[in-house]
Every structure is written in structure tokens, then in C-alpha cells.
Amino acid sequence: MEVYLDNGNTTIVPREVVEAMTPFFNEKGYGHPAMIHKPGREALEALEKSREIIGRSINASPEEIVFTSGGTEANNMALKGVAHANKHRGKHIVASKIEHESVLRVLEQLKTEGFKVSYLDVDGEGFVDPNQLEEKITADTILVSVMYVNHEIGTIEPIKEISDVLKSFNHKIYLHTDAAAAYTKVPIDVEKTGIDLLTLSSHKVHGPKGVGALFIRENVEFSPLFQGAISNTFRRPGLENIPGIVGFSKAVELAFEGFEEKTSYMRRLRDKLINGLMSIPYTLLNGPKGHLRSPGNVNVSFLFVEAESIVVMLDSMNIYVSSGSACATRTMEASPTLLAIGRSLEETHGSIMFGLSRYNKEEEINFVLEKISQVVEKLRKISPVKPS
Amino acid sequence: MEVYLDNGNTTIVPREVVEAMTPFFNEKGYGHPAMIHKPGREALEALEKSREIIGRSINASPEEIVFTSGGTEANNMALKGVAHANKHRGKHIVASKIEHESVLRVLEQLKTEGFKVSYLDVDGEGFVDPNQLEEKITADTILVSVMYVNHEIGTIEPIKEISDVLKSFNHKIYLHTDAAAAYTKVPIDVEKTGIDLLTLSSHKVHGPKGVGALFIRENVEFSPLFQGAISNTFRRPGLENIPGIVGFSKAVELAFEGFEEKTSYMRRLRDKLINGLMSIPYTLLNGPKGHLRSPGNVNVSFLFVEAESIVVMLDSMNIYVSSGSACATRTMEASPTLLAIGRSLEETHGSIMFGLSRYNKEEEINFVLEKISQVVEKLRKISPVKPS
Numbered sequence: 045m046e047v048y049l050d051n052g053n054t055t056i057v058p059r060e061v062v063e064a065m066t067p068f069f070n071e072k073g074y075g076h077p078a079m080i081h082k083p084g085r086e087a088l089e090a091l092e093k094s095r096e097i098i099g100r101s102i103n104a105s106p107e108e109i110v111f112t113s114g115g116t117e118a119n120n121m122a123l124k125g126v127a128h129a130n131k132h133r134g135k136h137i138v139a140s141k142i143e144h145e146s147v148l149r150v151l152e153q154l155k156t157e158g159f160k161v162s163y164l165d166v167d168g169e170g171f172v173d174p175n176q177l178e179e180k181i182t183a184d185t186i187l188v189s190v191m192y193v194n195h196e197i198g199t200i201e202p203i204k205e206i207s208d209v210l211k212s213f214n215h216k217i218y219l220h221t222d223a224a225a226a227y228t229k230v231p232i233d234v235e236k237t238g239i240d241l242l243t244l245s246s247h248k249v250h251g252p253k254g255v256g257a258l259f260i261r262e263n264v265e266f267s268p269l270f271q272g273a274i275s276n277t278f279r280r281p282g283l284e285n286i287p288g289i290v291g292f293s294k295a296v297e298l299a300f301e302g303f304e305e306k307t308s309y310m311r312r313l314r315d316k317l318i319n320g321l322m323s324i325p326y327t328l329l330n331g332p333k334g335h336l337r338s339p340g341n342v343n344v345s346f347l348f349v350e351a352e353s354i355v356v357m358l359d360s361m362n363i364y365v366s367s368g369s370a371c372a373t374r375t376m377e378a379s380p381t382l383l384a385i386g387r388s389l390e391e392t393h394g395s396i397m398f399g400l401s402r403y404n405k406e407e408e409i410n411f412v413l414e415k416i417s418q419v420v421e422k423l424r425k426i427s428p429v430k431p432s
Numbered sequence: 433m434e435v436y437l438d439n440g441n442t443t444i445v446p447r448e449v450v451e452a453m454t455p456f457f458n459e460k461g462y463g464h465p466a467m468i469h470k471p472g473r474e475a476l477e478a479l480e481k482s483r484e485i486i487g488r489s490i491n492a493s494p495e496e497i498v499f500t501s502g503g504t505e506a507n508n509m510a511l512k513g514v515a516h517a518n519k520h521r522g523k524h525i526v527a528s529k530i531e532h533e534s535v536l537r538v539l540e541q542l543k544t545e546g547f548k549v550s551y552l553d554v555d556g557e558g559f560v561d562p563n564q565l566e567e568k569i570t571a572d573t574i575l576v577s578v579m580y581v582n583h584e585i586g587t588i589e590p591i592k593e594i595s596d597v598l599k600s601f602n603h604k605i606y607l608h609t610d611a612a613a614a615y616t617k618v619p620i621d622v623e624k625t626g627i628d629l630l631t632l633s634s635h636k637v638h639g640p641k642g643v644g645a646l647f648i649r650e651n652v653e654f655s656p657l658f659q660g661a662i663s664n665t666f667r668r669p670g671l672e673n674i675p676g677i678v679g680f681s682k683a684v685e686l687a688f689e690g691f692e693e694k695t696s697y698m699r700r701l702r703d704k705l706i707n708g709l710m711s712i713p714y715t716l717l718n719g720p721k722g723h724l725r726s727p728g729n730v731n732v733s734f735l736f737v738e739a740e741s742i743v744v745m746l747d748s749m750n751i752y753v754s755s756g757s758a759c760a761t762r763t764m765e766a767s768p769t770l771l772a773i774g775r776s777l778e779e780t781h782g783s784i785m786f787g788l789s790r791y792n793k794e795e796e797i798n799f800v801l802e803k804i805s806q807v808v809e810k811l812r813k814i815s816p817v818k819p820s
Contacts, residue, residue, distance in 0.1 A: 050467060050472075054462070054463060057457035057458050066450060069444070069445035069449075069450050074436075074445070075442060075752065076442045081438065082750070084438075084752075113502075113642065116661070116670030117658060120659065145660055145661040146661055149660055150658075150660070254642045254673025254675075255642065272533055272534030272538070273537075281537070283635060285501070286641055287642075288676070359469045364470065364471055366464075
């Protein structure tokens with residue numbers, strides 16, 4: 045048995061999605077969508093249909109959807125786009141401490157350009173406090189960035205409450221939300237929540253890599269990240285990745301067919317996995333339990349073991365998980381999210397992230413639970429650090 | 433018969449390339465290449481192999497290749513990356529007047545940031561003059577951007593001579609070359625030509641859309657365009673589009689198998705098409721003849737007709753061509769390239785671009801020549817403007 049449980053980092057593209065994309069490579073719509081010939085018109089039609097599907101899925105209009113090369117570009121585009129176009133009104137930005145690196149590092153860049161950034165703490169389960177947000181806002185604040193769901197510990201942030209805080213001020217403060225980890229796992233309605241900019245990523249939702257989208261509300265003052273040939277939107281020039289966009293929208297369609305059923309199923313697998321893991325001694329759950337946790341996320345710290353060793357041993361058993369966030373893996377830095385919820389350095393070192401998808405099976409969870417308790421037990425026997 | 437002759441704007445992805453990509457969606461290498469589990473390691477292996485293929489094709493080392501979402505991103509990255517990192521040395525940039533819009537518009541953006549840009553004229557066939565370049569260089573010049581091949585009229589620029597001019601100065605002037613229209617049509621050697629940054633695009637060379645690459649010579653002072661999670665290179669954060677990159681490198685491999693034969697074949701088709709078109713009265717060839725023209729490009733102006741009408745009528749006969757550059761189509765502006773080579777506004781209005789590929793057949797050219805002379809004759813009969 046081969047068990048892929050790293051869906052928080054990236055997902056498998058199912059057959060139906062690949063089949064939806066494939067004709068666009070050489071059978072139809074292979075032309076440039078700005079061209080008036082048949083292969084160009086077909087490309088434009090596919091592009092517009094995809095924009096409609098993505099828009100509808102978050103209650104936005106198609107014109108508010110801009111396709112990007114992924115979540116990283118969308119986050120760069122959102123933050124720099126608002127910051128650069130609104131700096132005449134103020135240069136203060138607020139963000140949570142547990143944002144994805146493609147938000148945190150863009151903010152570092154904006155600081156070198158003279159912007160000021162205030163960071164919001166999170167509690168022991170990763171929740172931002174809307175009251176603290178209110179205190180941080182000044183007359184200079186132009187933008188707030190808080191993620192919908194944390195990518196490492198699955199915390200679903202109180203976006204509506206955050207948006208209500210921003211609306212209570214007299215000047216416009218844009219709300220950007222990175223929904224890469226939330227999309228197709230929790231319902232998102234940009235109207236009800238008052239989000240101004242929303243980042244989406246295809247490869248996290250069983251679509252192809254290299255595609256993402258940014259929702260930009262109609263009236264947002266915005267500077268584009270790229271300049272170039274205007275194809276179909278001035279907000280992101282360059283030829284659109286038509287097969288990739290078709291794959292992305294197909295994946296989204298599939299995810300929202302029977303959404304309740306699919307997410308309930310994932311929640312059941314998630315809780316089964318959490319309960320099994322927590323029965324292993326000296327194990328801490330990172331992030332909340334229940335409905336305020338993303339259906340696809342499990343993250344635990346096994347004390348007295350190194351996460352890397354667990355990943356390697358599980359890999360040899362054809363079980364694929366990751367240690368903390370993909371993003372921090374190359375740099376070997378401790379996860380800022382885990383530190384922010386109060387975990388010690390030692391506790392972060394034993395952290396394993398399990399990303400579930402609706403394609404995982406119950407017997408896979410049983411298999412993983414059986415193997416991982418053996419692995420942890422074995423590693424603890426040879427560990428120089430022991431429970432006291 | 434269906435004839436696709438818009439390969440200058442974008443190309444068909446052949447079956448072999450699609451087959452090379454497909455397993456990476458869900459069979460192997462579907463993981464995150466920063467992860468140490470099997471699907472991650474396979475992804476990293478594919479990424480490194482692709483980087484090697486692209487590097488070798490231009491005589492660069494794999495570490496100097498950064499994958500992007502396409503030519504537009506690569507051009508933005510190159511120009512802004514060098515400008516921002518070198519502004520302490522000077523803020524002057526030189527570029528030709530016939531660069532692609534993803535160069536010209538980035539330069540407009542850099543002007544708003546305090547950079548100065550000088551533009552190089554071209555002669556009646558689109559050639560830049562290295563002597564004029566020498567005159568434009570000042571102590572403040574940090575960057576020169578001249579394309580390898582013009583995307584509209586196929587002119588192959590004297591890149592080696594341009595590079596020699598830059599080397600004759602005492603301070604470092606980086607040479608960026610947009611090779612989107614040149615790649616796989618003319619041989620490129622970044623060592624021999626002394627290019628510092630080179631833009632490549634996948635969808636112009638029978639690879640998938642949404643992928644490109646930027647060659648950045650090892651010692652170039654450079655600021656990244658994006659910030660984010662560092663996956664495999666700090667120069668472009670974010671998860672790599674593995675299937676797209678695999679497709680791109682497969683397309684490049686195919687193009688360079690029998691390169692001489694393939695380009696000679698295209699040159700033969702090109703010249704057959706040019707000769708046939710020139711036998712239609714009142715027709716002007718835009719760009720040079722012979723070996724200094726890209727093997728894939730034909731561009732002519734039919735006087736006393738509107739190009740759009742030709743495109744529409746040919747489309748109804750299943751022949752797909754474009755009027756001028758894809759990039760200018762939506763905006764309906766006259767092509768800056770055609771104006772730069774001295775064409776009148778009226779002459780630009782009748783310009784048709786034919787993009788050939790090695791997949792085109794001789795009988796397709798015969799078919800197109802037969803149909804287009806009928807179409808031009810018919811349109812001229814109803815045209816209010818007539819030859820005097």
C-alpha cells in the first residue's frame with residue numbers, strides 16, 4: 045500500500061482533471077486567446093468559463109478573478125499591488141504572525157521600501173484576536189492580511205470578525221486573505237465576509253501546479269505586479285496558461301460537487317487520525333479540534349524524536365508525510381507558526397504534518413496509525429533524550 | 433484541411449510532450465520537490481534534469497537556469513531584477529525600439545521609479561546598429577536589452593556585436609536578451625555571445641503554456657521579483673510547475689534533435705511562402721530575407737486591405753494566421769515594430785504575420801497561397817481605397 049498524506053503541501057491531479065486539460069494542448073483552444081481565429085476563440089471561451097467557475101465558487105463575479113502562476117505570485121501581487129497603489133494614503137500594514145512565507149517575506153520586502161508592518165499574535169490554537177487587530181490599526185493602515193486557514197495547523201481564522209473590525213474605521217482598510225489552505229475545504233463567500241483580495245492556489249485543490257488566482261474586488265486601488273502585453277486583463281499581462289486554468293477550474297468543480305459530503309468525510313478521517321495519534325504517549329496536537337480546524341489538516345508533535353527521522357522511516361514504508369511546512373524544509377528553520385502558538389524549539393522538531401484529501405481511504409489511516417506508532421516507539425528507544 | 437500558421441504567437445504541444453508531462457500529474461513526481469519522500473524526490477529529480485536540458489541548450493550551467501511562469505515574468509524579472517540591484521551604480525538603461533511589450537512596458541514602469549531609458553532605432557529591416565548603441569552608453573548605464581529575434585518580423589539582431597560594444601566599456605553593463613522568438617529557431621550560445629540574462633518561453637517552442645525560464649549568469653547582481661517560500665532557488669520562490677517544466681524540457685530536446693535539418697526545412701517553407709505572397713500585387717515584405725531572418729517568420733503588408741478582414745476570411749477557410757503581433761491585437765494599436773522600420777500607418781493595417789513550425793507541411797503552404805490570393809483579390813475589389 046502507498047499512502048500519500050502530504051496534501052497540505054501539494055495534491056495529486058486526478059484523471060478527470062488531466063482529461064479536461066489534455067485537449068487544450070493540441071486539439072482545441074491551443075491558440076492565443078487574444079486572437080480571433082478558431083483556436084484563439086476556443087481558448088478565450090475556456091478562459092472565460094474557468095473564470096466564471098472560480099468566481100462563482102467564492103461568490104465573486106468573473107471579472108474580479110485574475111489568474112496567476114500560483115499562490116506565491118497571487119500573494120506578491122495582492123500585497124505589493126495594494127501597498128504601491130495606496131501608499132499616498134498611508135504606509136502601515138497589519139498581518140498575523142502565522143502567515144505563509146509568501147506573505148511574511150513580501151512584508152519584509154515592503155519594509156525595505158518604507159512600509160511599517162505590525163504583527164498579530166495568535167493564541168495556543170493559532171487564532172488571531174480581532175480585539176488586538178483593532179488596537180493595532182492607525183490612521184496610516186491601508187491593508188490587513190490574515191489567512192483563512194493556517195497551512196500548518198489548520199486553524200480557521202475569524203475572517204468575518206476581522207472584516208467587521210476594519211469596517212468600523214472611517215478610512216478604507218483593505219482586507220487580503222490567503223485562502224490557499226482553505227479553498228475547497230471550508231466555504232468561502234467574499235461578499236458575506238467582506239474580503240477585498242483573496243489568494244487561491246490550484247495545486248492545493250487537486251488542480252495542476254503552476255496556476256493560481258487572485259480575487260480583486262472591483263473597486264480596489266491596485267498596481268499590477270507585471271507589465272507586458274495585455275491579453276485579457278490589464279491586471280496580469282502575458283499569455284494565460286489555458287490548459288492549466290482549465291484543469292484548475294475542473295478541479296474546483298469536482299471539489300464543490302457534494303461539498304458537504306466530501307468535507308464531512310475528510311473530517312471523519314482527520315478525527316480518526318488525530319485520536320489514533322494522540323493515543324501514542326508524549327504526543328501533542330498542534331492547532332484546534334473540531335469545526336474550527338480544516339478538514340484536511342492534522343499536525344502533531346512527538347516529543348523526544350526528530351521529525352525528519354519519522355518522515356524517512358515512513359517513506360521506506362511507502363507512507364508520505366512531511367515535517368512541518370514544505371516551505372521551511374529547505375532552510376531547516378523552526379516553523380514560525382509552531383513557535384507562535386507557544387511550542388518550544390524541541391516540540392517543533394518533532395512536528396509531523398499530515399495532509400488529508402478526499403481520495404484517502406479509511407484503511408490507509410489504519411495502516412498509517414499502525415506503522416507510525418511502531419516508528420515512534422523505535423526511534424524513542426534509540427533517542428538520546430528520554431521522557432523523565 | 434486545417435492550417436495553423438500562428439506559431440509566432442503560440443504553438444501546438446505535440447503528443448510526445450504531453451506524454452512526457454502526464455505521469456507527473458498523478459503517477460510519479462507529483463509531490464513537492466522540497467520534500468524528502470519519494471514523490472518529492474522524483475519531482476526534484478525531474479526538475480534538475482529539466483534544468484540541465486535547458487542549460488545545455490544555450491551552453492549555460494543548470495544553476496544559471498531559473499524557471500518562471502513564462503516570457504513575461506522572465507522579462508519583468510530580468511529588467512527589474514538588474515535595475516533594482518544595480519541602481520547604486522547608475523540608473524540608465526538602453527533598449528531597442530522593437531522590443532516585445534513585456535520589455536517596453538517594464539521600462540515604462542522603471543521610468544516612473546527614476547530610471548532613464550534610451551531607445552535604439554532600427555533600420556528598414558529591423559536591425560539595431562551597434563555603433564548607435566555605443567553612442568548611447570554613459571557612465572550611468574547598467575543594462576542593455578536587445579531581443580535575439582524580433583517576434584513580428586523575424587530579424588536576427590547582432591547580439592555578439594552588441595555584447596562586444598558593452599565589453600569595451602570599463603564599467604559592467606549587463607546584457608539582457610529576450611530570446612522568446614529565437615529559441616529553437618536559431619542557435620544560442622550565452623558564452624560565445626556574452627549574454628548575461630536570457631529570456632526563454634515554453635509555449636513558443638511546442639512546450640506547454642505557463643512555463644518559461646530566465647538564464648541569469650552566475651555573477652549577476654540581481655534582486656528577485658517575488659518573495660516567498662524558498663523551494664529550490666532563492667531567485668524565484670514558490671512551488672515549481674513540475675509537469676510544465678518537464679514538458680518544456682521535452683519540447684526543447686525534440687527541437688534540438690536534428691536541429692539543422694528542422695530549421696532548414698522551416699526556412700524552405702518560409703521562402704516558398706514569401707515568394708508566393710510577393711507575387712501578389714502591392715505586397716511588401718516586412719523584415720529581412722535569407723539567413724538573417726528567423727526560419728519561422730513571415731510578415732507581409734497587403735496594401736489597400738485591412739488585415740483583420742483577411743484573418744477573418746482565412747479563418748472561415750480553416751487557415752489560422754494573425755494580424756501583426758498578438759500583443760497589440762486587443763488594444764488595436766499599430767505595431768511599434770512596423771512603425772520603427774518605417775512602415776506607414778496604412779501599411780501596418782494590412783500586415784499579416786505567418787508563424788511557421790516544423791510541423792507545417794508543404795501542401796499546407798500551397799493551400800494557403802491559393803486561398804490568400806483569392807481573399808486579397810476579393811477584399812481589394814470591395815475596398816474603398818484602390819491602387820492609383
